[in-house]
Amino acid sequence: MAVHTLTRRSAVLGGSAGIGALGLAGCVSPTSDRATGADRRGSSRALAPDGSSLEGTEISILDDNTNSVFKNGLIQRFQDQTGIVVKNYEMANFNDLHDRFATSFAAQDSSVDVVMTWAGWSAEFGQAGWLQELAPEAIPQDLIRPALDAVSWDGSVYGLPKFASVQTMFWNRGHFADAGLEPDAAPQSWDEFVTAAKAVTTDDRYGFCCDMGNPAGAYQNFLRALLLAGGELYDKDWTPKLDSEAAVEGLTKMVELLQVHKVMDPSSLQITNASDLIDVFAKGNTSIVFNWPFQWASAVAKGAETTAQTTGNALIPGISVRSASIDGSEGYAISTFSSNKQAALRWLQFAAGAEAQTRIVDDEGWFPVSKTVLDAPETTKTLPVVTSYKESTDYVTKRYGTPWSNELDQLLSAHVFAAMSQKEKPSDALKAAQRELLPVVEKYLG
Secondary structure (H helix, E strand, O other): OOOOOOOOOOOOOOOOOHHHHHOOEEOOOOOOOOOHHHHHOOOOOOOOOOOOOOOOOOEEEEOOOOOOHHHHHHHHHHHOOOOEEEEEEEEEHHHHHHHHHHHHHHHHOOOOOOOEEEHHHHHHHHHOOOOEEOHHHHHOOOOHHHHHHHEEEEOOOEEEEEOOOOOEEEEEEEHHHHHOOOOOOOEEEHHHHHHHHHHHEOOEEEEEEEOOOHHHHHHHHHHHHHHOOOOEEEOOOOOOOOOHHHHHHHHHHHHHHHHOOOEEEEEEEEOOOOHHHHHHHHHOOOOEEEOOOOHHOOOOOOOOOOOOOOOOEEEEOEEOOOOOOOOOEEEEEEEOOOOOHHHHHHHHHHHOOHHHHHHHHHHHHEEEEHHHHHOOOHHHOOOOOOOHHHHHHOEEEEEEOOOOOOHHHHHHHHHHHHOOOOOOOOOHHHHHHHHHHHHHHHHOOO
């Protein structure tokens, strides 16, 4: 497959568009007359179903450790329905996968057919020509468009989503009541959030906790704060805006939570995974978190200190806007070097289909990528946070997946950590990060 070269003129916000802008209920039509990236560039043909017999075909899948439902029954269902054999299915830590994928792709390794992906990797590995582009007829008709952004870049679709995800606010109603706050009243602004966090902070518990302990976490927490302050990470030509007024304000507010208001758990700077943050909340060791939807399933699980009655959920309160959030949708993509692309495509379609999506909602608490499943009354009953998810469509939700996402995480996190520990002023930290990011972007855009 030819390598696609992105330019400032051709760049679009693939993999990073706000949910509100695209519409949560907007579906993707496989009969759309939009030309695919391959058609426009004259490169290799995009993959479409060819109706070939796939009985006995073997595929290998390398996933992250987010979804256990596949190994816990769905792989067998897929094999029974298709006759395709999942020869290998490996789950690995998300933080280890980027470099592993990059090494494998660079070696043109054909031993893995399907890989987990998200917006940043879809952009990076898709532009490099390492992910197989999909034709419109390969894309299910009822996919929610924002979830498709996790597997798209520059007008091309490089996979199918396996779940949708947007961060919302969770709070412990019991802690609110004990502090004299109205337990059912969610903070509507950043000032109200800070006031509540102060009230619920005690000698043995902090009011707020987050996960900033690695480069990806530092980036996500910074980006969320920037969006809550009404900012944008790039202009329309992909020029970075890391040192904008909104960016500085957002990072300053995060520093204040830790250093001035003393409501942020200092362990936030060591927590590297949302699953660990979930555990902190479910054990009752913090009162407020901004987290992904599967926080709900853990908060109401058997053995948790929290319950459905004591767990509140609402929009994240904004700094300069009412609310904003970050997208965390993930998907599957097919390696360019796979010899079993038709069978791999069937796996992608199965994972995005109603049966798998219903299991992901019921068993794990992620949002579905299928509008049919999203709109089913049973989904809201099982996962009440869907209500907040739908409300979030009125506000900006972005992730800015780009080919340079991994490099951005690395350089930005160093300055975010320095600001959080008061080794650098937020304005100085972001000016330095801006200087370092500009040549990285130029390297990709030319």
